[in-house]
Amino acid sequence: DAGVIQSPRHEVTEMGQEVTLRCKPISGHDYLFWYRQTMMRGLELLIYFNNNVPIDDSGMPEDRFSAKMPNASFSTLKIQPSEPRDSAVYFCASSFRAYPGELFFGEGSRLTVL
Amino acid sequence: AQTVTQSQPEMSVQEAETVTLSCTYDTSESDYYLFWYKQPPSRQMILVIRQEAYKQQNATENRFSVNFQKAAKSFSLKISDSQLGDAAMYFCAYRSVENYGQNFVFGPGTRLSVLP
Numbered sequence: 001d002a003g004v005i006q007s008p009r010h011e012v013t014e015m016g017q018e019v020t021l022r023c024k025p026i027s028g029h030d031y032l033f034w035y036r037q038t039m040m041r042g043l044e045l046l047i048y049f050n051n052n053v054p055i056d057d058s059g060m061p062e063d064r065f066s067a068k069m070p071n072a073s074f075s076t077l078k079i080q081p082s083e084p085r086d087s088a089v090y091f092c093a094s095s096f097r098a099y100p101g102e103l104f105f106g107e108g109s110r111l112t113v114l
Numbered sequence: 115a116q117t118v119t120q121s122q123p124e125m126s127v128q129e130a131e132t133v134t135l136s137c138t139y140d141t142s143e144s145d146y147y148l149f150w151y152k153q154p155p156s157r158q159m160i161l162v163i164r165q166e167a168y169k170q171q172n173a174t175e176n177r178f179s180v181n182f183q184k185a186a187k188s189f190s191l192k193i194s195d196s197q198l199g200d201a202a203m204y205f206c207a208y209r210s211v212e213n214y215g216q217n218f219v220f221g222p223g224t225r226l227s228v229l230p
Contacts (some may be wrong), residue, residue: 035219043205056217077115089157095218101147101209103218105159 006106007093014114018080021109024073025094032079033103034067035091043091049075050097061086082113116141120221125192125195128229134181134183135191135224139229147180147209148189154202162204167190193226201228 005024013019025032033048047057052069060067064083069075078088089110093103117140128158139148150162163181172180177197181190193200198205206221 042222045217045220048217090157093159101152101211102149102161102164103159103207103209104161108157109155 004094004104004106005081006090006109008109009107010110010112011086012112012114013082015083016081017113018078019082019086019111019113021076021077021090021092021111022108023075025075025092026104027073028096029094029104030072030097031095032069032075033091033093033095034075035093035106036088037091038088040053046077048092079111082111087111087113115128116137116143116208116210116219117118118188118206118219118221120206121225122224123222123227124227126227126229127193129196129198131193131196132194133196133226135193135204135226137189137191137221139187139189139208139221141187141208141210143210147211147217148180149207149209150178150180150189151205151207151220152200152202153205154225155187161206173186175209181192198227198228198230201226 008023029052036044046059051058067077070110074106088110091108092106119138121146146167148165152160152162163175164179177194179192203223205223208219
């Protein structure tokens with residue numbers, strides 16, 4: 001399997017623009033997570049899905065952030081409008097419910113908002 | 115809610131020596147998984163080792179081993195014969211297997227430097 005695939009790897013945009021990050025989880029995994037990592041706040045959970053259904057979105061910073069999982073093989077995280085404080089590395093990760101239960105991470109999308 | 119604490123923001127070790135990274139967690143559950151993840155400068159998160167709470171035997175993966183103390187809610191990582199490639203951020207993580215949500219909870223991380 002190719003692992004969790006994220007795109008883009010790097011994104012530079014200007015404040016106010018819409019940003020869409022994409023994720024393809026490992027086939028057969030039933031959980032998908034979106035994390036944000038910054039130096040100041042570390043690794044933060046934004047939202048996670050089980051069988052394409054959002055379970056907990058309490059980590060989503062505000063209404064500017066939205067995430068969807070239209071099917072088992074694709075998820076998006078959208079920021080509209082983007083702000084400089086959204087600059088971070090965004091990770092997508094997927095997992096089985098059952099053993100061994102580990103998270104498999106994508107390589108991350110580094111977002112810079114100018 | 116579960117919490118994971120890593121009390122050592124930074125650690126350093128001499129090449130070929132042994133280092134132990136600390137992790138404690140708080141939970142009322144009896145069954146769960148614990149993990150150590152490594153994040154090198156390439157930023158890829160890599161699983162180092164896992165432990166199932168129902169197993170009393172400590173997990174071992176080559177030079178990496180854990181000291182799992184369930185009653186104390188402690189899960190430390192020992193790296194033996196440290197190598198330059200071990201330099202990275204190390205995150206301890208907890209995963210519930212009892213709750214439907216099965217969220218992962220990560221600690222703040224420990225930055226490990228390996229000195230030649």
